[in-house]
Amino acid sequence: MLYKKGFGYGLILSLILLVLIFSFSSCDKTQQHNEEKTDIIPVIIKPVQRGSLEHITQYKGIIKPKNLVYVVSPIPGRVLAANFEVGDRVAKGDILFSIDSTEIKSNIKVLEEQLKVAKANISLAENAVISAMGSGYESQRLQLESALTSAEHNYTAAKRAFDSATILYETKIINSLKYYEIKNQFEQTRNALRTADNAYQLFISKLSEEAIELSKQQLEQARASYNAIKIQIEIANQQLKYADVRSPIDGVVVLKDIFEGALVSNTMAPYVISGNDTLQIAISVTEQVINKIRKGNELKIIIPSAKTGFFTGKITSVSPIMDDKTFSYVVLIDVPNKNNLIKPGMTAKVDILIEKRENIVIAPLNSVLSEDSGKYVFTVEDNKAVKRFVDTGISNNDFVEITKGLETGDFIIVKGQHFLKHNDPVIVSQEDL
Numbered sequence: 001m002l003y004k005k006g007f008g009y010g011l012i013l014s015l016i017l018l019v020l021i022f023s024f025s026s027c028d029k030t031q032q033h034n035e036e037k038t039d040i041i042p043v044i045i046k047p048v049q050r051g052s053l054e055h056i057t058q059y060k061g062i063i064k065p066k067n068l069v070y071v072v073s074p075i076p077g078r079v080l081a082a083n084f085e086v087g088d089r090v091a092k093g094d095i096l097f098s099i100d101s102t103e104i105k106s107n108i109k110v111l112e113e114q115l116k117v118a119k120a121n122i123s124l125a126e127n128a129v130i131s132a133m134g135s136g137y138e139s140q141r142l143q144l145e146s147a148l149t150s151a152e153h154n155y156t157a158a159k160r161a162f163d164s165a166t167i168l169y170e171t172k173i174i175n176s177l178k179y180y181e182i183k184n185q186f187e188q189t190r191n192a193l194r195t196a197d198n199a200y201q202l203f204i205s206k207l208s209e210e211a212i213e214l215s216k217q218q219l220e221q222a223r224a225s226y227n228a229i230k231i232q233i234e235i236a237n238q239q240l241k242y243a244d245v246r247s248p249i250d251g252v253v254v255l256k257d258i259f260e261g262a263l264v265s266n267t268m269a270p271y272v273i274s275g276n277d278t279l280q281i282a283i284s285v286t287e288q289v290i291n292k293i294r295k296g297n298e299l300k301i302i303i304p305s306a307k308t309g310f311f312t313g314k315i316t317s318v319s320p321i322m323d324d325k326t327f328s329y330v331v332l333i334d335v336p337n338k339n340n341l342i343k344p345g346m347t348a349k350v351d352i353l354i355e356k357r358e359n360i361v362i363a364p365l366n367s368v369l370s371e372d373s374g375k376y377v378f379t380v381e382d383n384k385a386v387k388r389f390v391d392t393g394i395s396n397n398d399f400v401e402i403t404k405g406l407e408t409g410d411f412i413i414v415k416g417q418h419f420l421k422h423n424d425p426v427i428v429s430q431e432d433l
Helices: 001-036 102-132 138-170 176-205 211-242
Strands: 041-047 048-070 078-080 095-101 244-247 252-257 269-284 298-302 309-320 328-334 347-362 368-373 372-383 384-395 397-402 410-415 426-431
Touching: 041 372, 048 252, 048 328, 048 384, 048 397, 078 211, 102 138, 102 211, 138 176, 176 211, 211 244, 269 347, 298 328, 347 384
Parallel strands: 041 426
Antiparallel strands: 041 410, 048 269, 048 347, 078 095, 095 244, 252 269, 269 328, 298 309, 298 347, 309 328, 347 397, 368 372, 372 384, 372 410, 384 397
C-alpha cells in the first residue's frame, strides 16, 4: 500500500516536471523567434530605369573550309617531284608536283620535223597548181625540175635510212620511238617526191581542167596536213605545261597522297588544298528565327579555341526549305580568318539578334524572383521589404524588360532579395546608381 502511494506521488511529480520543462522550452523558442523576426536585413537598392534591350539567341556550329580543292593531274605519268607536305601554306600558281615530260618533249621534236616537211609540201603543191593552170615560164619549169630532183635525193636518203632502221628495230637495237620517227620522215619524203613529180608532170603536159582541180585538192590536202601537225604540236606543248601541276588557290595542304616515282592519273587527287583565308560555319535555325535573318547580315562569332575576342561573319546563304529530319533551316556564314587563328573543326558560337526594343522599363535580371503565383521583385516601403508582382518581356544576360508592375524611378532591391519575405524589416545600406 505504501509502495503504491509512493509510486503515485512520483508519477505526479514527474508530470509536473515535464510540464515545466516544456513551458520553459516554448518560452525560449518564442523569445528566439521574436528575436529572429526582429533582425533587420541590409539590402542594396537600385532605381528602375528606361533603356534598350537586345534579345539574342546563340547557335553552335563547326567551322569548315569554304574552298576545299582536290588537285588532280591533267595527264597521266610518273611523278618527278612532290614539293609540299601536309600543313604547308601554298600560293596560287605554286608547283605542287611535276610529271616526267621526257616522252612529250621527244614527241614535240618529231612533230616539228613533220611540220617542216608539210610546209615544203605546201610549197610544192602551190607550184603544181600554177603549172596546171598553164604558166609557161621557163623559170617555173626549172624550179619544178629542181624541186623534183631534190625530192628524189631526199627520198633516196630517207629510204636508205628507213631500211637500216627497220633492221635495227627488228634486232631491238633502237626503240619504237626512234623507229617511227625515221619511218615518218621516210613517208613524208615519199609524199614530197610524189607531189614534186606530179607538179612537174602537170607543168610539162599542161593538164586539163580536171588536172587543175586535182592539183588544187592536193594543195588543200597539203595545207590540211600542215594544220593537223600544227595542232598536234600545240596539244603536245599544252601537255608539257600540264606536266607541272600548280595550286589553283591560296591555302594550306590538308592531304598529300603522292611520292616521287609514283604513277598518277586524272582519276586520283594527289593533293587537297584548303582555302583558309575565309572559312565557313553552318548552323541550323528554327522557324522562329529564320525570318529574322537575311543574306548579307553580319553576325558576331565567338570561337573559344581561337582565344581572342570575337569575329564578324556574314551570312552567305539561307536555305528556303526546312530539313525534314531536323526541322530546321541551314544557314551558311563566311568568317574571315584573321592571322590564321581559326582552324577547320573548331566550334563556333553564333549570336543572332532576334529582337531589339528601345525606351523600355528595365530591371537587373537577378532582381526578379519567381514562385508559383508569378514573378516578383522587392521594393522598400517604410523600411520593410514589399513583394510586388511584375510581368516581364525580353531579356539578356544582365537585364529584363518589365512590361507591368514597375515604373521609372521605383527603387527595387538588387542585393539581399533572395533572403527576404514580404514585410521583412530591412535597412538600405547602399543605393546602386
